Amino acid sequence: MNRDFAIECERLSRIYRSGSIPGRGRETPALTDLTMQVPKAVVFGLLGPNGAGKTTTIRILSTLLAPTSGSARVLGYDVVKQAKQVRERIGFILGGDRGLYGRLTGKQNVRYFGALNRLNPKTAKRRGDELLERVGLAAAADTLVEEYSRGMKQRLHIARGLLTDPEVIFMDEPTIGLDPMGAQELRQYIPELVGQGKTILLTTHYMLEADMLCDEIALIDHGRLVALGTPDEIKRNFSRLTIFEIVVNQTSETLTAELSNIDGVQHVETSAEGIFQKITIAVEAGVDARDQIQATIGAERVESLVVRDPTLEEAYVSILT
């Protein structure tokens, strides 16, 4: 156990079994040998396609699901053997419409979860009111949740998840359903929570959000860890891509096909850039295609050429395909 880590997973695996007839059941490995460590007071992104094992990981870490093998600790406490201690220190924020009581008001939902978590009623009331104010629901606090929009429900999830002032917060797609302003407000709030010493494990499908917020990222696919590092490390070390962004003043119908035929070029995309055209070319890392690209386009047509690391989204696609 290392006290510097908020979360530690050691060869964590989970297999779902379906069917009750012996020999006819189906086994689905949702997580296989996941080993990772999350330092305290950081935002740690858990990224991957649907069904990759992100939610399974969160369910295990929040004591809702037992691992099939391996171990996991939250703030040094084993999630299986010391589930009670883990629950006293975690909160989770879900995405979506479920997990709230539609027939209660926003304020009543928060109070109820305060009572469930054995908060002192005065503390629960004060903190609940503060959080509803913080997430912009003060005016709708006495409205039934079944009348809330999806974004309002998402804000209520956030208030509920933070009610117990948890040290570790699991956020499962927290900006899903939020309008751009709401999503931006949450993104601004997350560093504030980290500043208070909280550790956040975030899953999201918005790569820009992950790139902006996460100190470290684990990329998982089919239940296995495929990349782990800072966003920059992921982009540089794992993506195996270099991106050429070229602004040209003239293009031809066959240019995209010609560029695609160059050795090492994986993907070519064109878009309008004012009166010019922008060509984005993904090239395998280590392949020196610069001269061939310029020659194919024609030096006289090139207005600018920039070679850059891939974005997190480009890296994500490159790693997972």
Add this chain to the structure above:
Amino acid sequence: MAAALHNIALQAYYSYKGLFLWLNWTAYISNVFIAPVVFVVIVTLTGRFAGQSDSANAYIIGMAAYAIPAILSGGILQSFCYERTFGTLSLIYASRSNRWVTYWSKGLLHYPNGLLAAATSLLFGWLLLDLDFSRLNWPALVVLLLVISFSCLCLCLFVGNFSIALREWIIPVGITNGLLLITSGVVVPVDQLPGFLGEIGRVVPLTHGLSALREAFEGASLGDLVDDIVYELVVGLCYLLAGGFLFSLLEANAKRTGTYESAI
């Protein structure tokens, strides 16, 4: 201590308000007041038509007592079932809550509904069907309604676990109420039931309480009825303990299989 009690009251109130979908005027009045009275009238008139006019009191009292589990089962099983349907069960499982408190607080505010349904049925039994109150021992009536409501509440909490597992409340309600109607002496006396049904009748709530209730209407005192009252209470407590254990078992099974909670 005061804070803990306050939290229990909040859990009871909010789980009642949040999960009892009959909590609107139309559904509440229909289910708590009108339906029990209709059942009392139907069964009693059927009994009279069948030539058992002297059994009218027994039918009215039986159906009035049966109104207690009928309303409790509907309300309490909804509360358990919708916890899973609404995706809030996982929030309970991941919370610091005392599971026993969370479990039985789900029934707390349903308790008065059982009393109301039974009292309304008896009142209308008197108004419409001439239920004879002349020899009734009133303190025994009050105690017995409280005890029967308690034991039936405990049974409904126990069955509530199945509505979580099945994600369905109507079928468990039907089975529970049907079983009580057949085996607890509401219509057919327990000693006239076929052997195994009679045995079931002895271990379900309502049987002993109802028997005592009928005797109370014949003037029996609380002292005369103490055995049945204690038996009814013990049966209720057994279901309460078994239900609480089952609730914990469900949580353990949910962790093992990953299937019961679905919010996350």
